[in-house]
Amino acid sequence: MKKLYGTALAACAAALVAGMSLNANAQAEATDDPEQVVRDLYTAFEEGDMAAIETLIAPDATWTYYGPPSALPFGGVRRGPEGVGDFFAKVAETLDNPVAGQTRFLVDGDTVIVPGFEESTVKKTGIRYRADNVHIFKVRDGKIVQFEEFIDSGKVLLAFQGDDSVAVGKSAAAAVATPARAEGKIDKSVGKALFTTCVGCHGDDGQGRAMMYAPNLTGLDSVYITRQLENFRQGRRGKIEDAHGFPMVGRATAIGDAENLAAVVRYIGALPDAPAAKVAQRTAPAGLAGQLATCATCHGQNGEGNAQMGGPAINTLDSDYIALQLANFRSGIRGYDENDGQGQLMAAAAAAIPSDDDVVRIAEHYGR
Amino acid sequence: MPNNARWSRRHLLKAGAIASVPLATGIGGCSIFSKPTAGSKAAALQAKIGGTVVVKSDAAYEAWRKAMIWQLAKADRKPDMIVQATSTADVQEAVRYAAKNGMKATTRCGGHSMAACFLRDTGMLIDIGHLDGVEVDKATKTAKVGPGVFSRGLSERLLEDGLAFPGAHCGTVPISGYLLGGGVGLNANEWTHGLSVFGVKGIDIVTPDGEMRHASETENPDLFWAARGGGPGLFGVVTQFHLQCFDAPGVIWGDTYVLPYTALSAVTDFMRDTVPTLDRSVEVLYAVAAIPDKSKDLPAEERFQIFLDVNAFAKDEAEGRRKVAAITNHPVTSLAVDAIRDRAGSYDRYYSDNEAGFPQAHWMGDSIWVDDPTEAMRIIGEALPDCPAPRAAPLVLYTGEQDQPDAAASRYAPYYIACYFEWDEEADEAPSRAFSRELFKKLKPIARGSYINEMDQEGRPEDVPDCYSPEAWARLAQLRKQWDPTGVFHDFYGQA
Ligand SMILES: Cc1cc2nc3c(=O)[nH]c(=O)nc-3n(C[C@H](O)[C@H](O)[C@H](O)COP(=O)(O)OP(=O)(O)OC[C@H]3O[C@@H](n4cnc5c(N)ncnc54)[C@H](O)[C@@H]3O)c2cc1C
Numbered sequence: 001m002k003k004l005y006g007t008a009l010a011a012c013a014a015a016l017v018a019g020m021s022l023n024a025n026a027q028a029e030a031t032d033d034p035e036q037v038v039r040d041l042y043t044a045f046e047e048g049d050m051a052a053i054e055t056l057i058a059p060d061a062t063w064t065y066y067g068p069p070s071a072l073p074f075g076g077v078r079r080g081p082e083g084v085g086d087f088f089a090k091v092a093e094t095l096d097n098p099v100a101g102q103t104r105f106l107v108d109g110d111t112v113i114v115p116g117f118e119e120s121t122v123k124k125t126g127i128r129y130r131a132d133n134v135h136i137f138k139v140r141d142g143k144i145v146q147f148e149e150f151i152d153s154g155k156v157l158l159a160f161q162g163d164d165s166v167a168v169g170k171s172a173a174a175a176v177a178t179p180a181r182a183e184g185k186i187d188k189s190v191g192k193a194l195f196t197t198c199v200g201c202h203g204d205d206g207q208g209r210a211m212m213y214a215p216n217l218t219g220l221d222s223v224y225i226t227r228q229l230e231n232f233r234q235g236r237r238g239k240i241e242d243a244h245g246f247p248m249v250g251r252a253t254a255i256g257d258a259e260n261l262a263a264v265v266r267y268i269g270a271l272p273d274a275p276a277a278k279v280a281q282r283t284a285p286a287g288l289a290g291q292l293a294t295c296a297t298c299h300g301q302n303g304e305g306n307a308q309m310g311g312p313a314i315n316t317l318d319s320d321y322i323a324l325q326l327a328n329f330r331s332g333i334r335g336y337d338e339n340d341g342q343g344q345l346m347a348a349a350a351a352a353i354p355s356d357d358d359v360v361r362i363a364e365h366y367g368r
Numbered sequence: 369m370p371n372n373a374r375w376s377r378r379h380l381l382k383a384g385a386i387a388s389v390p391l392a393t394g395i396g397g398c399s400i401f402s403k404p405t406a407g408s409k410a411a412a413l414q415a416k417i418g419g420t421v422v423v424k425s426d427a428a429y430e431a432w433r434k435a436m437i438w439q440l441a442k443a444d445r446k447p448d449m450i451v452q453a454t455s456t457a458d459v460q461e462a463v464r465y466a467a468k469n470g471m472k473a474t475t476r477c478g479g480h481s482m483a484a485c486f487l488r489d490t491g492m493l494i495d496i497g498h499l500d501g502v503e504v505d506k507a508t509k510t511a512k513v514g515p516g517v518f519s520r521g522l523s524e525r526l527l528e529d530g531l532a533f534p535g536a537h538c539g540t541v542p543i544s545g546y547l548l549g550g551g552v553g554l555n556a557n558e559w560t561h562g563l564s565v566f567g568v569k570g571i572d573i574v575t576p577d578g579e580m581r582h583a584s585e586t587e588n589p590d591l592f593w594a595a596r597g598g599g600p601g602l603f604g605v606v607t608q609f610h611l612q613c614f615d616a617p618g619v620i621w622g623d624t625y626v627l628p629y630t631a632l633s634a635v636t637d638f639m640r641d642t643v644p645t646l647d648r649s650v651e652v653l654y655a656v657a658a659i660p661d662k663s664k665d666l667p668a669e670e671r672f673q674i675f676l677d678v679n680a681f682a683k684d685e686a687e688g689r690r691k692v693a694a695i696t697n698h699p700v701t702s703l704a705v706d707a708i709r710d711r712a713g714s715y716d717r718y719y720s721d722n723e724a725g726f727p728q729a730h731w732m733g734d735s736i737w738v739d740d741p742t743e744a745m746r747i748i749g750e751a752l753p754d755c756p757a758p759r760a761a762p763l764v765l766y767t768g769e770q771d772q773p774d775a776a777a778s779r780y781a782p783y784y785i786a787c788y789f790e791w792d793e794e795a796d797e798a799p800s801r802a803f804s805r806e807l808f809k810k811l812k813p814i815a816r817g818s819y820i821n822e823m824d825q826e827g828r829p830e831d832v833p834d835c836y837s838p839e840a841w842a843r844l845a846q847l848r849k850q851w852d853p854t855g856v857f858h859d860f861y862g863q864a
Pocket of ligand 1: 474485536547552600604822
């Protein structure tokens with residue numbers, strides 16, 4: 001028995017948690033199993049792990065997106081890892097915020113069939129489309145030798161041609177900006193429904209509850225919230241030693257699929273911001289100028305956050321919460337996973353703080 | 369398929385070429401902002417409240433319905449209307465509305481009911497999870513607490529004033545349904561006659577006429593009687609609890625022992641013979657759990673372990689050590705294959721440790737009260753190796769011989785025995801439920817009834833009355849007639 005938790009019920013945990021994402025997320029090792037190879041590829045895409053992509057795609061693989069290359073730059077047939085690189089380069093040139101999800105993995109011998117969806121905004125027209133798709137992979141000797149994407153490319157084409165009859169979310173995006181009640185409009189979104197489970201810890205309006213050790217969520221960058229939810233879901237945050245983070249593994253997992261995740265993040269993003277600490281009016285703690293400069297690089301001069309750098313606002317967090325997270329980063333309880341790049345950066349930065357006292361002083365400088 | 373495969377929908381992006389693509393901004397755009405159809409039922413109520421009214425024709429209805437249930441197994445019942453209240457005034461409007469329109473109402477707070485007994489196929493579901501106030505009066509050691517406050521949050525808040533209240537063993541259980549059904553709480557043996565609800569000194573309740581009333585021993589005493597235990601069949605919505613609090617322990621001193629499954633009868637004997645001799649403030653429970661990754665083909669001794677957990681609510685370490693000495697010196701603990709000893713615990717530690725034992729999973733539970741755990745554990749021990757649920761955990765807790773005040777909570781015996789079943793794959797659900805039902809049918813004749821809050825109401829609806837004494841069950845029915853003559857509120861789950 002490796003681990004022993006504090007109570008009998010918790011100890012059942014050893015049994016109960018097994019099979020939850022913690023265990024299931026053990027790093028994939030090289031495998032010949034077609035389904036695993038395909039899953040590894042999706043993971044590699046998600047991590048932006050080019051090296052892994054190169055090893056997973058056979059040099060002579062064909063990569064096909066059914067659609068006219070003349071109108072859809074990523075359409076047509078490509079070859080090998082380079083071809084795949086070119087495919088994504090074209091995606092990046094023409095699309096904003098591409099998101100995709102997989103609903104199932106169906107295996108038939110060496111063939112893996114993955115129904116899913118893709119949603120992206122066409123840069124030149126600003127139209128966001130959403131289309132269901134099916135990816136069909138053929139795997140040989142642990143490498144992908146053939147990929148085909150069947151998608152409603154007619155819809156994609158219309159989005160490229162500026163026909164906004166295919167647009168999704170235009171009105172919704174606008175509505176997010178206006179408080180729901182203002183025009184007598186009631187938010188009954190999926191995101192609000194899902195947030196029901198969040199309120200007990202994070203508060204009715206996401207403002208946080210110190211008595212539940214749960215931080216304020218308002219005013220945080222949506223990219224950051226999404227990343228953290230994914231971290232919890234993928235075992236990159238919230239290990240069992242992270243007493244107040246661990247519960248989030250179950251909660252983040254229970255949110256459900258990528259659409260639900262996006263919906264709850266969008267709902268949180270639209271909540272009114274809780275007041276931030278007036279950091280600018282505070283005297284910086286003595287002797288920590290170097291440390292504070294490091295913080296400012298990613299979190300902004302006054303802890304307001306820097307989306308470009310992926311650094312969340314910290315001036316809207318309680319100082320106790322900041323101190324706890326810094327301690328977690330210092331002790332390997334957070335930022336321990338090599339796939340949590342930003343977390344690892346934070347772990348390195350937190351390790352450089354001279355003492356535990358200084359951790360508290362920094363937390364008090366930025367926090368509420 | 370690994371469990372997480374069904375939940376993690378990875379984003380296909382962030383390949384090297386597009387490494388800077390942000391993940392979330394503008395993901396998908398189908399948030400459902402809409403006015404209720406003018407003149408519809410929903411619109412009339414929505415116009416009056418600050419909360420949210422959702423009806424079956426709303427695009428996000430299914431998400432709302434499912435969000436009401438905390439766990440992952442989502443009972444397939446569909447109320448006509450879901451009202452998420454954000455104030456007590458919202459609750460009053462909703463109840464008046466239900467009364468006027470002949471919609472039967474139920475209440476949902478944390479949605480932790482394992483049977484989702486609040487979810488019915490008709491009528492209105494009133495979600496009160498947002499009612500979250502806490503007001504502490506240190507001088508009188510009392511607190512006014514909103515139903516949506518979680519057990520963990522309440523204990524942390526009370527600690528600030530040196531106080532405590534027997535909350536649930538799992539921190540994310542809100543006090544609402546937990547208290548109204550009885551409340552098998554931390555240190556309830558010492559503080560509240562074995563059930564936390566006896567620490568409730570008053571309630572504020574919206575009655576079927578939409579009025580807000582206070583109920584206590586002296587004011588509307590019959591309503592108070594019903595609310596102390598009648599929870600899942602209550603004809604009203606409780607919007608605030610008035611709690612009697614207690615001096616917070618300086619430490620929760622304890623040990624946890626891991627014992628081989630072969631020690632099951634020895635541990636049960638110890639529970640029966642030794643634990644009742646201890647100070648009331650020593651809470652002892654044990655649970656049986658499968659050792660992860662052991663094949664079902666192995667003999668039971670190799671598949672299961674027993675976790676014996678001891679927590680003394682004490683002033684300080686010395687008192688804690690004294691209180692648990694009879695356990696630390698007991699031969700049963702020498703059978704332990706592993707142990708945590710001399711734990712200087714706290715509420716924070718307790719709730720943190722307990723979190724993993726109660727994952728937000730697909731699960732169900734059932735329970736009984738018994739005077740002596742021996743026979744029940746023999747029956748459970750015999751059945752356990754054939755349990756089809758991937759994870760099953762029987763638990764025995766000693767809650768003390770008690771002399772309880774008269775209240776709807778009328779089923780009680782010193783030993784609380786519950787079994788929890790957890791599964792991942794849909795195929796395991798029906799067999800797990802059938803196994804539980806059969807097991808508890810066997811246990812019923814030797815039990816002193818079941819605990820309504822952890823009873824398999826869906827599987828054994830015919831035994832719901834057995835969560836109450838015959839007198840209390842009859843009185844609940846009579847009070848329902850008196851307070852709710854037109855039936856604004858649904859009856860207990862599965863009852864005509
Ligand atoms: C993880 C977990 C751990 C648990 N641990 C414990 C424990 O240690 N001890 C214990 O005793 N129980 C425990 N339980 C069981 C728990 O007490 C019940 O599930 C209880 O119903 C939870 O309260 P709730 O507010 O979530 O109720 P809900 O599930 O929301 O509602 C259940 C029923 O209570 C009634 N109800 C709830 N609130 C009100 C109200 N304000 N006014 C009128 N009626 C109302 C409704 O009729 C409803 O049908 C646990 C459950 C879970 C899921």
